[in-house]
Amino acid sequence: MGLFALEHKKLWRKASVRVSVLLCFAYVVIFGGVLSYQWFEFGSTDDVTSAFGNNFDGYAMIRSYQARADSYGAYLTDSSLQQMVRDIQADNDRGIFWQNADSRSTVNGYLSQLYPELEETDNAYPTLMEYYVDSAKLTDFYQRRQAALEDFLHLQGQGVGEERAMLLAMNDKVDEPFRYGWVRGWQFVLGSALADLGVIMAVFLAIVLAPTFSGEWHSNTAPLLLTMDRGWRRLARAKVLSGLAFAVELFMLLAAGGVAAQLIYLGTAGWDMPIQTIKLLAVAPMNMLQAEIYEYAFALLGAIGFAGVVMLLSALVKSNVLALLFSLAAVYGPMAIAQYLPYGLQSALGLLPLVGSATDIFRTNTFHIFGRYIWSPYLLITVPVLFGLACVPFAVRRWSRRQRA
Amino acid sequence: MELSFDRLTKHYGSKIAVDRVSAALGPGVYGLLGANGAGKTTLMRMLCAILEPTAGEVFWGGEEVTGMGAAYRNVLGYLPQDFGCYPNYTAAEFLAYIATLKGIPRDMAQRRIRELLDTVGLLGAARKKLRTFSGGMKQRVGVAQALLNDPKVLILDEPTAGLDPKERVHLRNLLADYAGDRIVLVSTHIVSDVEAIADEVLMMKNGRFILRGTVPQLVRQAEGKVWELTVPAAQARAWAARVTVANFRHEGERAVLRIISDERPGPQAVPCRATMEDLYLYHFGEEA
Numbered sequence: 001m002g003l004f005a006l007e008h009k010k011l012w013r014k015a016s017v018r019v020s021v022l023l024c025f026a027y028v029v030i031f032g033g034v035l036s037y038q039w040f041e042f043g044s045t046d047d048v049t050s051a052f053g054n055n056f057d058g059y060a061m062i063r064s065y066q067a068r069a070d071s072y073g074a075y076l077t078d079s080s081l082q083q084m085v086r087d088i089q090a091d092n093d094r095g096i097f098w099q100n101a102d103s104r105s106t107v108n109g110y111l112s113q114l115y116p117e118l119e120e121t122d123n124a125y126p127t128l129m130e131y132y133v134d135s136a137k138l139t140d141f142y143q144r145r146q147a148a149l150e151d152f153l154h155l156q157g158q159g160v161g162e163e164r165a166m167l168l169a170m171n172d173k174v175d176e177p178f179r180y181g182w183v184r185g186w187q188f189v190l191g192s193a194l195a196d197l198g199v200i201m202a203v204f205l206a207i208v209l210a211p212t213f214s215g216e217w218h219s220n221t222a223p224l225l226l227t228m229d230r231g232w233r234r235l236a237r238a239k240v241l242s243g244l245a246f247a248v249e250l251f252m253l254l255a256a257g258g259v260a261a262q263l264i265y266l267g268t269a270g271w272d273m274p275i276q277t278i279k280l281l282a283v284a285p286m287n288m289l290q291a292e293i294y295e296y297a298f299a300l301l302g303a304i305g306f307a308g309v310v311m312l313l314s315a316l317v318k319s320n321v322l323a324l325l326f327s328l329a330a331v332y333g334p335m336a337i338a339q340y341l342p343y344g345l346q347s348a349l350g351l352l353p354l355v356g357s358a359t360d361i362f363r364t365n366t367f368h369i370f371g372r373y374i375w376s377p378y379l380l381i382t383v384p385v386l387f388g389l390a391c392v393p394f395a396v397r398r399w400s401r402r403q404r405a
Numbered sequence: 406m407e408l409s410f411d412r413l414t415k416h417y418g419s420k421i422a423v424d425r426v427s428a429a430l431g432p433g434v435y436g437l438l439g440a441n442g443a444g445k446t447t448l449m450r451m452l453c454a455i456l457e458p459t460a461g462e463v464f465w466g467g468e469e470v471t472g473m474g475a476a477y478r479n480v481l482g483y484l485p486q487d488f489g490c491y492p493n494y495t496a497a498e499f500l501a502y503i504a505t506l507k508g509i510p511r512d513m514a515q516r517r518i519r520e521l522l523d524t525v526g527l528l529g530a531a532r533k534k535l536r537t538f539s540g541g542m543k544q545r546v547g548v549a550q551a552l553l554n555d556p557k558v559l560i561l562d563e564p565t566a567g568l569d570p571k572e573r574v575h576l577r578n579l580l581a582d583y584a585g586d587r588i589v590l591v592s593t594h595i596v597s598d599v600e601a602i603a604d605e606v607l608m609m610k611n612g613r614f615i616l617r618g619t620v621p622q623l624v625r626q627a628e629g630k631v632w633e634l635t636v637p638a639a640q641a642r643a644w645a646a647r648v649t650v651a652n653f654r655h656e657g658e659r660a661v662l663r664i665i666s667d668e669r670p671g672p673q674a675v676p677c678r679a680t681m682e683d684l685y686l687y688h689f690g691e692e693a
Contacts, residue, residue: 002505010502013493220489226455227483228506229475229554235506 003234008242017208021250024204029257032193032200037062037265041188059265062185066269069103069182076180076277081110082135092131104130106183106277113280114144142176145280152281158364163373167364170375173285178277181270186288187278189262191359194295197258198302198354199331201250205303206310206327208250209243213315213399214323226400236396240311247307251300279362284377291361298358298381305353305388306331312391315399331355347376353384406466407431408452408558408588413461415447415612422447424612425461434584436603437592440689444612445592446486449562452590453483465558479508482556486563486592488547492536496527496546499535503550514553521549524579526572540567548576552583559589565598577602600681610688620681627679627687632664634674644670649690651683665690 011017036042038058040051042065047053072080084107111118111129118133119126153159153167213236216222226232271289275282286294310327317323334349341349347367350356357380365376409429415422423444437445450456452463454470454477463470470477490499497518504514522528525545535543544567551559561580565573573595580589581602593599599606600620608616608623616623631651636644641653641660648670652663663677664670665687 002511006502006505009498010491010494013491015493219491220485220487221491222489223450223453223455223485224483224488224503224550225506227453227478227481228503229479229508230506 003230003238004241004245007235007238008245011208011242011246014208017246020204020207021253024200024250025253025257028197028200028254029261032196033258033261034265036188036193037261042185042265062182062265065103065184066182066267069180070269072180074179074181075177076141077177078139078141080180081107081141082138085111085130085133085135085138088130089132089135103183106187110141110280111138113148114141145276146171149281149283153364156364158366163366163368166366166373166375167283170285171283174274174276174283175285179270179273179287180277181273183270183273183277185266186270186273189266190275190278190288190291190295191362193258194292194299195357195359197254197295197299198306198358199335201247201254201299201303202306202331202354203328204250205247205306206324206331208246209307209310210314210323210327211320212239212243212311213395214318214320215314217318218320232400233396236399240308240392240395243307243311244304247303248300251303255296255300275362281364282362283364284361284375286361294361294377294381295358298377301381301385302354302356305384305386308388308391308395309353312395312398315395350376350380351383351387353388356380356384406557406586406588408463408465408590410452410463411461413448413451413463414459415444415451415456416459421612423451423458426609426612426614427461428607428614428617430588430590432584432586432588433604434580434589434591434602436599436606437590437609438594438596438599438606438685439592439609440594443609445609446562447612448609449483449560449590449592450485453481453560454478475508479554480557482551482554482559484547484551484561484564486566488544490535490543490546493534495532495534496522496538496549497531499546500550500553504553507554509554517553517555518549521552524552525549526575541569541572544568545572545576548579557587559583559587561589561591563593564591565593565595573598596680596682596685606681608685608688615688616684623684624679624681627665627684629676629679630665630667630687631677631679631683632666632670632674633677634662634664634671635659636662636673649686651686 039054039056042058042061043054044057044061045054072083084103088104088107107130108128111133112127115129115133115138118137119129120132123132125131149171150159150168153164158164158167211218216225225235228235272287275284275286275288275291284291309330310323313326313330314323317326330352331354334352334355338346338349347365360376360380363376366373367376367379407429411427412425413423413427414425426448437448439445447456451458454463457471465473465477465480491502494502500518500521501514504518509517519528522531525548527542527545527549530538530542535546538546544564548561548564551561565576568576577598580591583589591598591602603620605617605619606623607614616626634644635656636659638655638658638660641662644650644662644664645653649665650662651665653660663683664674665683
């Protein structure tokens, strides 16, 4: 414990670590959280060409968006959908755009997916269906969703057999009618802010942890450390533990900041809405809170897994710069090349720490392993951390071997 | 209590860094003397069991050290060449870190750290970060860390490098005091350091021991090979090109040369008393 505490202290003493954490916090919590809520994402719009042209009034706008959404009742039904469309059209007729600008995009998604036959191809703006559809025709919302889902699975090649049965069984557990409230706030949290958390953490984890072992060469302390009574194994374990602890601490810091900003700006309203209100054809029986917990867990476990990978790379090379470059390549390399690879390989790359996406909970992707279909988020959250932890013993062994070469 | 090594060899590819060296070291201070590249550091790293020999073995108390693991490390204190430390730690924190690595209980470590910082003259700088330390101060921290566990075998690789003359004298006295019934092996290419503290000198060249003995014994080997010759100052350069000149000084229009040579270099040359430095130059004249 003493050795771990000292290694941990040593890690945090570095100026590069403190600056990295500060920058990461500023980017994720201040820029991606507070300023996004107050300005870029939810500030009222005078200048539609740039998010920086928004007004600094996100807090008030969010309150008005939430109040508006709440006025349609607690559940998404045919009648509430019809009312939303009528309100959008009425506002449009009066030349008022902003009040419904927010729910408009959500409604547009519902209409385009469930009522494609209502699209007027000869309309000047055919995709903006919410402005012209006859609201009375917006009926059978849930039957249409079921049909659209089955069509989608068929198009995805998932329309038959065990895979289809598994996905539809998941979908059967989704409560209908959907709880309804203001969707776009949660869409921002789950689809943007949290989805990118791991990718951003990867940069800073790489900067901080790449020198874990290679740094001992850099600071020329390796020969000294190897003659200690506690030996390289305990020292390496302490280093690994402090690296993993750092990954958790960085995550906690960002998560605490993110949750605080979310609570201040969004509050807790809508936590029990199903994620299908964001993406209609999702099959996971999850509400917003569960989805948020999943995405945070995804980032945490991914960060721990990635920390393991970075420390292995740090043990493999003697140069801090190389360790950093390889670490960054370990996460951004697969992301960059994935689009050029066959689908199976793309999916496999997604199992590497912080390479896959937490937003797979909105998708119907599966892995077919040993004759069984497994919904991708189950593996995307577990395999990366196991992969990273499996790297740890190799890092310890490799480091000691290098010292004695 | 004996540290011995038998036909210890290290190859780096085709280069032989240490070539079948053997010795048995009992309590005392040993000076490992040799030019840069003679194999001193490689030998010391093998003795510390942090470098695997290509061949040969190291024994502590008759037991092969690689099999002893922590039991051997527990009796070992080591100051590597170019001693590295963590610049963001204070001297006291760094020593506390090393004490933990050495498995020294916390209370005992605190006392020992204070004692050693006092011994190496850094008690006043205990709370200063290592990045603010001069090279000599860092080297003293390095010596302190090597002594933390009160080692029975103390191996110091170039401990006086970077120290000013006062610090060197202080360190030499410290080691002489410390040695007692312990084995202290000090590598250096500074002859005066070895001369001042070593009970016995091991001289290395091209990875092998070429000489071993006490300072007087070794110096005796150089007797009859050291000459003083007075020549016109204008001829001094020509003499230096022809023979190994250990020293020369001007006396008016003339130069007095101290020459290392098996033969009397000239009829006017007079034999003079040899020193360790003369012996060193005799063996490493071209490299020194």
